[in-house]
Amino acid sequence: MKTLRQFSLKPVLIIIKINSTCNPSMNDLNTGNRLKGVTPIDNQNGVTIIVTDGTLKINFYWDTDGNEIINFNGFNFSFGTNNLLTATDGTNTYTGTWSITDTNGYIDNLSDLKFDITFTPPINFVEIIDDWEIIDNSSSYIKLKDVVGSNGGTDFLAFSKN
Numbered sequence: 001m002k003t004l005r006q007f008s009l010k011p012v013l014i015i016i017k018i019n020s021t022c023n024p025s026m027n028d029l030n031t032g033n034r035l036k037g038v039t040p041i042d043n044q045n046g047v048t049i050i051v052t053d054g055t056l057k058i059n060f061y062w063d064t065d066g067n068e069i070i071n072f073n074g075f076n077f078s079f080g081t082n083n084l085l086t087a088t089d090g091t092n093t094y095t096g097t098w099s100i101t102d103t104n105g106y107i108d109n110l111s112d113l114k115f116d117i118t119f120t121p122p123i124n125f126v127e128i129i130d131d132w133e134i135i136d137n138s139s140s141y142i143k144l145k146d147v148v149g150s151n152g153g154t155d156f157l158a159f160s161k162n
Contacts, residue, residue, distance in 0.1 A: 047100055047113065047134060050142055051079040056159040059141075063127060064153030071124035076162060085117065087125065094125050101131075115144055128157060 055076040061069045074089040085096040096119035103112050115132040119125035132144035141160040148155055 047115070047137055047142060050137055050139060051098070051159065052081075053161075055162045056142075057162055058157065059160045060143075060156060060158035061128070062154075062156040064148050064155055068124075068127070071127075077159065085119070087119075094119060094122070096120060096125065096129075100134075115142070130155070132157060 055078050057076055058069060058072040061067070061072060072087075075087045076089070078084075078086045078088075079098050080086065083097045083099050085098040087094045087096075096117060098118075099116045101114050101116065103114060113134045115134050116130075117132065118129050130146045132146050134142065135145050136143040139161075141158060144157040144159075146155045146157075147153070
């Protein structure tokens with residue numbers, strides 16, 4: 001006569017529990033819980049601190065066809081609360097908005113962040129409206145790029161602390 005052996009479900013439950021914790025939850029993506037050893041909002045917060053701490057100037061602007069920094073000489077940029085962006089040269093003041101968004105929820109690379117800038121006229125300021133890719137940053141600067149249209153031209157924009 002054959003006997004029926006009992007087996008434990010504990011190993012099966014442990015495997016199920018391990019698998020269910022491998023995928024990030026929406027809570028992980030939204031709150032800053034650690035993923036891949038990186039806090040998703042650390043990079044975003046770091047860039048926000050750079051641009052909101054004091055004023056910045058554009059020290060490089062390459063619009064696909066050439067250097068256009070001359071259009072921004074003398075302007076100081078303030079990236080303020082409530083996403084208010086102000087540029088002034090002491091005589092003229094222009095306003096816009098700014099924001100930083102992530103493209104995939106993990107933000108483990110700077111390229112996962114988009115730095116959005118909008119401005120109202122004059123035309124020089126309208127030209128920098130875009131969702132820029134952050135390519136580098138430090139405590140004193142932020143470097144951005146944008147691939148333009150289907151022809152593949154690339155714009156570069158860099159802000160540095162005053």
